[in-house]
Amino acid sequence: MHEYAFYLGCIAPNRYPGCEASAIKTSEKLGIKLLELHGASCCPAPGAFGSIDLNIWYAMAARNVILAEQMGKDIALICNGCYKSIYEVNEKLKKHDELRDGVNEVLKEIDMEFKGSINVWHLAELLYDPEICGVDKIRDSITVPLSGTKIAVHYGCHLMKPKKERHFGTSEHPTWIEEMVAALGATPVEYRNKMLCCGAGGGVRGYDLPHALDITNEKMINLQEVGVDALTEVCPFCQLQYDRGQIEIEEKFGIHYGLPVLHYCELLGLAQGMSPQELALDLHAISCEPFLEKIL
Amino acid sequence: MKATEKKPEEPRVGVFVCHCGTNIAGSIDIEAVQKYAESLPNVAFADNYQYMCSTPGQNKIIDAIKEHNLTGVVVAACTPRLHEPTFRVASKEGGLNPFRFEMANIREQNSWVHMHDREGATEKAKDTVRIAVAKASMLEDLYPKSVPVEHTAMVVGAGIAGMQAALDLANAGIKTYLIEKDPTIGGRMSQLDKTFPTLDCSQCILTPKMVDVGRAENIELMTYSEVENVEGYIGNFDVTIRKKARGVLTPVEAEAKGIVGGGCNGCGDCDAVCPVIKPNTFEMGMKPRKAIYIQHPQVVPLIYTIDFDSCIKCGLCVEACGDKKAIDLEMEDEFITVKVGTAILATGYDIFQIEKKDEWGYKKFDNVITSLEFERLICASGPTGGHLVRPSDGATPKKIAFLLCAGSRDNTGVGKPYCSRFCCMYSLKHAHQIIEKIPGATPYLFYMDIRSFGKMYEEFYYRIQDEGARFIRGRASNVLEDPDTKNLIVMADDTLLDRPVNLEVDMVVLAAAVQPSEETDPVRKLFGVSCSQDGWLLEAHPKLNPCGTTTAGVYLAGVCQGPKDIPDTVASAEGAASAASIPIHMGEVELEPYFAQCREELCAGCGMCVNLCPYGALALVEKEGRKIMEVTEAKCKGCGTCGGFCPGGAIYMQHFTTPQIVAQIDAFLLGGEE
């Protein structure tokens, strides 16, 4: 059993708890134990906080890392935004002595010290890594293949970019999450400009919602062009943007899509036989019914 | 050779401190250094001057030698790499052996790097002078060794640079070996359709030179051959060439084997029956060739070649060849060693693997091609007879995007940081060809700058803009593909209009960066030539000696030294040929006498030094009944390996003897002001 401290973030536990539940259950079936991490806060949201003061961003992210250091476990998380905060800050503080010393000065006030003793992983990369799990193991674990469905992948931005500071290979034409989708029995589908941002990040969703929605709409148009049954992603913030966003697009721009948006953990849950109730899919703004009809 | 007897004399050293304008005087107190020099033991005279390298400066040395009966000269100035020869000549004119001169570098290694520490710099200069005086007190008369120069040259690479250099050398009466790895000469220029800015047909202007090379009496052309090993030194290089097994005999070779009227005449009957098909690299893989092939109809020499890696030895070609008996399927590589006086490297370039910049989709999207692939497509003798077609469906493209600076001017560590120099111009040329050949077609050039620097180049840019080429000043960030039509969408920022651009085009041509050809690295290592920081071959001096290298007798021609257009390539080839011919015409070169010498009375003849020598310059010989070591001075580079090793202390390095070095160390550590 590979054990990790499960860093939750905000949107997954507080808006899409099905992601949290399925992550824990499906990972366990695949040999990954996600342990409770106590007292974690917002990562903090890199767009919101980093924009105001990077020093506070470093300090707050470091605090979250230290909670796992105290557990002596690496962190696993399920959100690209959290990945940027927790992974990047962990790497940067390990590398830059001055930065680390500055952060530890502040953390002294709460009796905490960043030691740089753990690593941070996105659950998707752990699932893909054949040494930890791998697509074959995923395939072998499913009981409800998602056959007959066409699913497109939204990689998001902070997982893959900037590629210099990441280790996932090309950020222009990646295919590894499509492989993971195929392992669930679904047919992964490519679409135009798939690496385009969802529009939510950097605080833009809060700053100028119509602008953010216009970016989302460009993606929706490209998805509609190829005709998919669902969109999957590995970031609850992207999920929020696509899910709530389709409602908002309908309200503001008068366009209806009705495309179900599911986190990969939710798809994996369905494929491993979890019910829509166990995944709290009814919390989704866009009904997942059309997609569920095809697989159940 | 017996060691030169040291004259038992009192050393009298003259020290000259140079101001070099303000270069040295700006950081160092010249007067103080001179005064200090005067106080040193063995110094008979000291002086200073604004520019020691000037005529009056040199005259000071000449006069002082005579007036003060000097036995050694120290000039404290710039680097010996610049003016050691100058002051050695001056010393010689003063009547002193030129190797009794020692230079103290108080500029590059002192005043130029300690500009804000006058006190520290002056003290350091005093130390440097003290050390130099200690050595100068112990210098001896030495005599350069003259070696004869073989009246033969070699040129490696037979593209336009190598061909031009070989022709110049041949016309100067020098027998020249021209070595080419491909089965034919001609290089990159024979792959081009038209050349800028004149729009000459490339093969039309090249083939006359190819024919000249093939016919020149003084050129021994060795195609399908590579340099295997290089031994020796300037004037006397022993180069081993691997003549790769061609599998086909030339008429001369056939006659030597007793086959009358035989040998390959280029008829192509073998090609017609060969069952093996491979991509033709001359056509950038866009046209097939057989296992037995010529790359194109105008090859020189017109001899077929068998690619033994793909030949299945079915023998059908042998049958088809008939009485000419030109094919020998059992042919093996042959090794030939020749002696040459000088060599020129002209190994050319390859295109960078632009698929590494995956944002532009090369090798992913069918209709994204490189500029060299474009040349073959647009060339009338190319795979499509000069019709530009889309790889995906064979349709004629109407909207073609040219992405400039693809992989060049790139500091990400993936591409090349340098400018590839000729891509702006050939992209203009390509735009012209589109407009001329395809009615209704529009070329779009996505650029950061248009570098039209040469003669008639700016006028060419004017012309192409006038002809209707569309220029968008913005580097293309990425390319998307429409999966149905295979059209491409180029994303860029029109920085002049300040609007993002999404242009759907039928075809994208990447003006990809260039890099040294694959064979350049092994060849340069064999000849002992260094690489520059950017990967191209290192010239002796970027401004004053762009065709030479720091390895005596080896020169550079063409793009292997750095990207160039055809005019500059030919000019550099002519320059290299001229430089390479000088030692040959002079008939001899002088080698600086930094040789190892064996003190026979101390040599035990153990022979351990012989294997240590990286240049094979040492040998044990029989002399007066015992074995002692002998140095072949012409091979010795004075590296000091043997001298440092000899357990009996029998070997000493001329001009860098152990007593001299110890004196320098002692002077530094033990001398100096309290």
Place this chain on the structure above:
Amino acid sequence: MAKTKGYPETFEKKLKDTRMEADAQHPEFTEEIERISMTIPHMCYQCGTCTASCPSAPRSSYRIRKFMRRALLGLEDEALTDPDLWLCTTCYSCTDRCPRDIAPTDVIMAMRNLAAKRDIIPVNFLKTVQAIYKTGHGVPNNDVNRAARTKLGLSAEPPTTHGYPEFIKGIQVILDHYGLKDRADKIVKEMEG
């Protein structure tokens, strides 16, 4: 900056002298940006790859290339007061593709930090700060979600600062170290009256 011409207000605005002059260029601004962002905007050669990669550029007047130019030239006031500064989604496509190996996204973040020092922060960011100060989360839990969590067999409150509120104090200490909560409250009050 524009010099006043003494015209009536409408003309003053319409006809203001927009020429860039030396006094608008602050080299310390460039240095500060480079220090915070740890990248090299002074090396930008305006190729436009960044703007071409940008999701916000086609649908607004936001131009990352222009912000890079402002960073290079030290045009502090222009950069920090431009409302477009907040339209960057931090997707990092520009950083991924920049041929000069600069990280334009980080330059934007540095500029936002400097704008924040002048109390120029859009209200949505400050609301996030307030939420985090109060609960530890930028997007806090709510009753609908608590019910859903319970139904799923999860604890009503996740094991974060929600489930372990004693950790909120630590977060507040960090935020108070920078005085961020008070500033956020102040600015929100000013904006919303």
